[in-house]
Amino acid sequence: MAGGDDLESDDDYLNQDWHDDESVEVAVDDSNAPEETESKKRSASDLEEEEDIVTSKKKKKQKTPKNLLLETGRNVADSSPDVQASFLWTAFTHALKLKGEEITAEKFSPKHFAQPKQKIDTSKYEKSMTKYLKSGVLSSMKRMKKWKVEKSPMVIIVSSSALRSVAILKDISSLNIRVAKLFAKHMNVSDQVSMLENNKYAVAVGTPNRLLKLIQTDRDEDGDGALSLESTELIIIDCFEDKKKFTVCTMNDTAPDMMEFINQGVVPQMKKRNNIKFGFF
DSSP, X not given: OOOOOOOXXXXXXXXXXXXXXXXXXXXXXOTTOOOOOTTTOOOHHHHHHHHHHHHHHHHHHOOOHHHHHHHHHHHGGGSOHHXXXXXXXXXXXXXXXXXGGGOOSOOOOGGGBOOOSSOOOOOGGGOOHHHHIIIIISSOHHHHHTOOOBSOOSEEEEOSSHHHHHHHHHHGGGGOOOEEEEXXXXXXXXXXXXXXXXXXXXXXXXXXXXXXXXXXXXXXXXXXXXSOOSSOOEEEEOXXXXXXXXXXXXXXXXXXXXXXXXXXXXXXXXXXXXXOEEEEO
16 A cells, blocks of 8 residues: 555545435515515525525534544644544544454553653644653653664654654654664665664654554564564654644545554554553654
8 A cells, every 4th residue: 555645535534424404495475575675675596595505604514523533633632542542443443444343453542542741841833752752651761762672662653754754853863862764765665674673773753654564574473574563662643734734644645554554563462461552742
């Protein structure tokens, strides 16, 4: 599945059955009405036209399931763990088109979401990944700086694009830790496989499609790929918005890979242990 930034088909993100409001017919009986001046006279057709305008405005204001999901996704990083759990579960099941018995994962709950223990004193336009990592979402900053586990970073940051990934790398450069670059820019999959095999990284920054490919590549007898989540403790979902206010969880080109990465990589670990969590940034 190729990744990209094509957002022209966002109406197809969720398959919903849309029902138009019933049209309102207006009948006017003016057989016994007194004569009116032309300036005040209102015909039945005029009233019907006004009614159509009102109905159209109501449709625009409707909170459809699709619109509610998109709106929640734009503010989910600042929402409560309950809202975060509900949002990610809804996005997860819709993107993978899972229903009924097809759903084998445990429904995400607030306990699966890490929250900052310290207030992050920044505005929406000055958000810092470095400050977020230092806010208490990690079990230990010291452990992260001394991380020596092969193929399995302590923290994996998932962003919507290579360009956004580069911006995050610049943001966290002051931490002086080794960071794996797991996105499609100047490196192919085989190079990244070799990089993961021969180095130890505390943090990885990548895009959904490339992360998915890496957990599927060179799987061993235990099912772990070139990128393993066996020891990973935190999956940070970067909620950076593009020009149309879509995020990595709601873009048509990234949402399916994002949720498949969670399905194949994160969910199996959640079934085995309780110390792997999501974080919305």
